[in-house]
Amino acid sequence: MHQGPPRQWPYASSNSPLSLPEHPVLFTQNEVFLLERFSGEPSDAVLAGPDLMDYMRRFGTATASLDEMLAELGAPLIADRRPILLQGELANPYRLQDIKMGPLPLLTVRLEGICRTWADGLDPRDAYPGIHHVTLARTPGWWERSHVGLASKEQLKRIREWLDNGVRSTWRPVKLGEGGVRFEHNSDLEPPAPSDVEWDGAAEKVSIESPPITGPSISLDDLLVVVHTRQGCYNHRGRLARCVHMLQRQFHQDLYRKGSSHRWDEILTLR
Helix, strand or coil: CCCECHHHCCCCHHHCCCCCCCCCEEECCCCEEECEECCCCCCCCEECHHHHHHHHHCEECCCCEHHHHHHHCCCCCHHHCEEEECCCHHHCHHHHHHCCCCCEEEEEEEEEEEEEEEECCCECCCCCCCECCEEEEEEEEEEEEEEEEEECHHHHHHHHHHHHCCCCCCEEEECECCCEEEECCCCCCCCCCHHHEEECCCCEEECCCCCCCCCCEECHHHCEEEEECCCCEEEECCECCECCCCCHHHHHHHCCCCCEEECCCCCCCEC
């Protein structure tokens, strides 16, 4: 696990999702700190409101709690932050430093019944031909690791504006109406293999048993999610191009603009 300056992160953001942390971290402009969890709740709990805030306060280092670290940095404390699902390169310290995000805790979570997939659009910034951001789509029975950022009000605004890149409403903040998100404390958790995804000609699903859970669920009422609302995500003859099965460069070379798009409000139930 890398600790140190964000510019020394092993992968630049254009390599997402390879570049994302395997453990909870506190990002700052000058340093990335590895976080530990010091106590927990029953794994079958669903955390909301004060209970959720209390759980997140239990992260820290051997010498300081997360709130103490934020206070020392002069940053908003956990009580003044809101959890937002960061499923793409915005969980990458290299990227966060680029956009001057400021101190941001990143906690690892497990997605359940929803998957990360490439948005069917291209952001021309930073690289040629550009970067494909990550959005969400349903897949019953699916699981994979992702990240929740504990963002202040100003950071939430910066995330939305950076994703939109001057084109308003390209990305929409929503609440999930399906699936689940829970804290994940197994850094070795592997998602289903491509052969585990069943396809009946109309829909995809995973029927194998999921690994044991390691952390409580986050109430979907308390979790903000940002999804792509232009073309939605890529439609590969009715199937999805999941980020864990197809990395960004392969997606761009093999599938991008070689098919159609799923509408964003048809692939995920939102509230």
